[in-house]
Amino acid sequence: MPAWFPSPSQHFMFGALALLVYVLSTRARGERRAPTAAVSWVMGLALLPYVTLPLYLMFGQRKLKATPRLPAPVSDGDSHWATALLNSFGLVPPGPSHVRFHADGMQSREALWEIFDQARVQIDVCMFLIGDDALGHEALARLIQRARSGVQVRLLLDGLGAWSAPSRHIKALEEAGGHVAVFRPLLSMRRVGPRNLRNHRKLIIADDATLWAGGRNLAAEYFCGSGDEAPWTDLTFHLTGAVAAVAARQFEADWAAARGQQPRRICDPSNIAGGAPAQFLPSGPDQTEDTAQLLLMDACFRARHRLIAVTPYFVPDEGLRAAMRVAAKRGVRVTLVLPVKSNHPLTDFVRTRALRDLAQVGVEILLLPGMVHAKAVVVDDTLALCGSINLDLRSLLLNYEAAVVFYGAAEIAWLTQWIDTLGLQGKPFVSQPPGLLRDLAEGVLLTVAFQL
16 A cells, blocks of 8 residues: 555544534534535545545535525515515515516517617626527627617626636627626636535616516527527516516625625615516525525425426425425325426436426426426415526525516416416326436435535
8 A cells, every 4th residue: 555545544534524624614604404415525525535525615615604684574465475484584575566478589589688778877687608609699799789878787697607608799898888797707716605606697687677587598599599409498577666676786786796896775666556566586695594495395385276387407405305295295286397308417317316206196297398498486376486496406505596476466377377388298207116226326416416
């Protein structure tokens, strides 16, 4: 054995030290981890401490220091269970908003161009990625034109997604007077937190008053397709009203974090006539609680008749999966709409364990041809959720995400019909017992599923 190789006692001591670092740092930060994540870190630190300890120190932090928020005041009219839950997290209560959903990519694109054209003072864009393709080029060209006309344009790109952005167009935007920031760049020497905590929010805000949001990135596959490939099925919407101002504050906080500066103050809109109640739902390391995860788990227990969800990636943790099982056992009709094959093969592979488990208790699972990138959940006829949040561990517990909770009957009915119509194209998932090798492979991959 080489002289540099540790002895058994040295290996044991280093492994014990690694586990002690994990325990102390977890306690000091008050970290609450999903059981699968905790088990994977502990196993790695015990078996491969020399590799796992550096990875843990770089990527192990799940929550950043967030300012604790007092519960928001609840008015007499806020009797919805979801309102009470989200208010307890300190989130801004629901406010009236006028909403329009986009049935397809063409509607979404036209709505986006209209928002760009109508902006008078400011356009804020938060995107995970912008494609180096015709759609991405056109979006940036329109932003460049608005910047040249005197509108303040700010573009916030995630550090991972920024690698695929068309650099020539980004530079042209800066030369036109626009401002560009990268959220947690991968190669930055500045201490900005763990590099695995990505900003997956898709928010475009005009004049702090109009919000365009949902699941689409600014790339061709999300809108019109590329070449001979059909566009992905996705969901976006735009709205005016109270939620837009709250989203503007969230963008301001993300922008300030990326630029290392203080966020500007944004006033609430005044004189909002009519509109259905809606509530902005941020989720991620900047929130004290796992807001989206807890809302979905509570929804499973509160549902009385039906719970339907569409998502491209389905790798829930044990808690959410158990809540779905309980809902199905109570007689709630639970329906999951997924693509038969997504753009992430590993995610498709590991999801089958959860799908088999849920299918056994009567959950309806519909697998659709083509790529489905939409993210939405509807609970009975009382609540709907739509935004950037996938039903997987990374999206629910690691990423910076954003969605809007809709309480209005028209918005809930629209999303219900859209998902139901989409589900008609699908074929039922057929549960088959796994072989030994597949079962082992699923188990190994699920130990790191929170990082997939």
